[in-house]
Amino acid sequence: MDYSRKVARAKRILLSMQRMSWEQGVAAQAFLEYGDKETGLLLAREAVHRQVNGKPAVTFEEYDSVDPGANGIPILYAYELTGDEKYKTAADKLADWFLNKAPRTDEGLLYHNPHLRKTLIDGVYHIAPFLTKAGYPQEALKQIEGFRKIHYNTAAKLYSQYWDDEKKAFEKAAFWGGAQGWVACALARTLRYLPDSMRDEKEDLQDRLQELVDTCGGFQREDGLFHDVMDDRSTFVETTAALMLSFAVYSAVGDGFLDRRYLRFADSMRHAAFGKVDDEGFVQGACGAPYFNTVGTSAEAQAFLMLSEAAQRTAARSPHSRPAW
16 A cells, blocks of 8 residues: 555545644644654644644634644644744743633633533544643643543443533533544653653553553444444444544554553554545545534544654664654
């Protein structure tokens, strides 16, 4: 399979897609990590241009509270690559939003939308890696722990998606594949940015990541993919979760937080997902935008195809080889 050719086509499709705030963030991250720094910087610059009340890439402020955080890592990348203070200022404003202004539960967990008393597990990826790299690892770990306390099912060892804090009940309790992907990616990237002095915290997150990866592995289909709801074979076969999980595993192996034996699992997911890329470059079989409740295509699937490939290259070079950032 010509992986590079498929990525080349997928990149063009990603740029053609309409993107919400978090989709802009993962797109920028994908281009930067894949090595197309010029395009990644342009996407990060546009995110800063659309910063409102500290939140970058805003498309609909009524809903954009946590989702814009996906732009945080690309903005910090942009600052490291260019030294342009506008990126540092933008990152500081985003950190201030998360630390001091964003609506949150009584326990301190950030609400996903300002006007709704609900938390979505996606948010752990948009919040924790950025806050860790921005210099606030304790708050990042507090958010990870808060999400785990509410969304983690100890019996299933998986995460539920959508919690209504006012009703104190799940609006969506099913173990959505994308939910597991967001958590795995968040843990892998938070591990990368945690300071070496936080050894105990690293070991804890490392154990959680390995447990989640092992649990998801038990639901993998023979074709290398997963069902949209991991433990429900009546739901459609979905592509994005495999890309997200492969990115998380490759990242963690490359950084030394998972054993290299997990590369076989990552390779099987990557191979299966790349097989879903059509001749135009669309990742087919994704949990589809804009509502993510049926099979289709999405900007996040395109981005995680690129991220998976970039992380695979890093993991293949050395078990502890990391990009400059």
